[in-house]
Amino acid sequence: GDSVTQMEGPVTLSEEAFLTINCTYTATGYPSLFWYVQYPGEGLQLLLKATKADDKGSNKGFEATYRKETTSFHLEKGSVQVSDSAVYFCALRITGGGNKLTFGTGTQLKVEL
Amino acid sequence: DAGVTQSPTHLIKTRGQQVTLRCSPISGHKSVSWYQQVLGQGPQFIFQYYEKEERGRGNFPDRFSARQFPNYSSELNVNALLLGDSALYLCASSYMTGGSYEQYFGPGTRLTVT
Numbered sequence: 581g582d583s584v585t586q587m588e589g590p591v592t593l594s595e596e597a598f599l600t601i602n603c604t605y606t607a608t609g610y611p612s613l614f615w616y617v618q619y620p621g622e623g624l625q626l627l628l629k630a631t632k633a634d635d636k637g638s639n640k641g642f643e644a645t646y647r648k649e650t651t652s653f654h655l656e657k658g659s660v661q662v663s664d665s666a667v668y669f670c671a672l673r674i675t676g677g678g679n680k681l682t683f684g685t686g687t688q689l690k691v692e693l
Numbered sequence: 694d695a696g697v698t699q700s701p702t703h704l705i706k707t708r709g710q711q712v713t714l715r716c717s718p719i720s721g722h723k724s725v726s727w728y729q730q731v732l733g734q735g736p737q738f739i740f741q742y743y744e745k746e747e748r749g750r751g752n753f754p755d756r757f758s759a760r761q762f763p764n765y766s767s768e769l770n771v772n773a774l775l776l777g778d779s780a781l782y783l784c785a786s787s788y789m790t791g792g793s794y795e796q797y798f799g800p801g802t803r804l805t806v807t
Contacts, residue, residue, distance in 0.1 A: 584735075612793075623697070623783055623798035624736070631793060669735050678749045678790050679726050683735030 582607050584670050586684035593660055593691050601655040601687045603644075603670035611672040613637075613646050613653040614681070618667045627655075627668070660691045695719070697786050697799035705805045706774050714769045714802045718786030724748070725767040726796065727759055728783040736783055742767055743790040771804075779806045 587602040605611060612631040616624040628637035633648035642657045653670060670684040698717045706712050718725050724743040728736035741749035742761035761767045765786075771778055781803050785796040 616798075621800075623800045624785075625798070626795055629795075671735075676791065678743075679724055679741050679785070679787055679794075679796055680738045680749050680751070681726075681728075681736070681785075681796070682738070685733075685735045 582611070582672060582674060582682045584672055584682055584684035586668075586670050586687050589667075589686070589688035591687060591689050593689070595662055595691055595693055596659045597691075599655070599657040599660045599664075599689070601668055601670075601689070603653045603655065603684060605651050605653065605670070605672050607651075607672055607674060609674040609677065611674055613644070614671040614673070615642070615644055615653070615655050616669045616671060616683075618669065618686070620666075624669065660689070662691045662693060665689055665691045697784055697797050699782075699784050699799040699802050701802060702800070703803045703805075705807060707807055708774055708776060710774050711770065711772045712774060712804060714771075714782050714784075714804070716767045716769070716784030716786075716799060718765050718767070718784075719797055722786040722788050722797075723765055724787045724790045724794075725761055725765065726785045726787075727767070727769050728785065729753075730781040730783055730801070732780070739769070741790070748790055774806045776806050779804060 615627040628639040630637040630646035726741040727739040730736040738751040740759045781801040784799045787794040787796045
């Protein structure tokens with residue numbers, strides 16, 4: 581079946597540090613890939629997406645590149661802020677599979693001053 | 694425009710009871726999906742409805758059921774509650790199904806089963 585594997589957290593960084601959260605996937609069909617963010621007490625917000633191989637999704641300084649050869653979609657940001665503290669979820673959706681999203685277990689990010 | 698709304702925000706039920714959770718999609722959105730998020734885990738897909746028809750079902754027992762109304766709002770019902778049903782239940786809406794349509798999530802309903 582379809583699955584997403586994320587690096588375990590929590591990840592603790594100092595403000596302005598470089599961030600990488602690893603994500604790899606297994607898919608039965610052709611997937612679109614997503615990063616969602618969940619702030620405390622809130623629902624999920626779409627952070628960025630990529631729908632085909634070699635696409636780069638970007639938003640709010642975050643980037644991720646769809647790597648079909650390594651089945652990966654790692655999230656990066658050059659300089660994190662305290663306000664980036666949240667839980668980040670990698671997810672996939674299979675083309676032709678409706679709206680079903682398959683999520684990873686999430687990675688908590690804590691950014692300290 | 695209002696986002697996806699869910700009610701109630703929190704509720705506490707006893708094992709064996711039944712619960713109904715409600716979701717109102719963004720105006721104009723025709724598809725609603727339900728997810729269960731157990732503490733410390735990623736959301737798990739339960740159901741998708743589009744134009745009042747079930748379009749997808751996750752690996753959940755028959756105790757879980759849902760429906761979508763003509764105004765595209767949706768209800769999720771869970772019968773014979775178990776302790777393991779304690780979770781955050783998320784609703785997501787999108788304009789259509791599949792394609793490049795973004796899904797927008799509501800804040801969730803926190804269900805505690807004692």
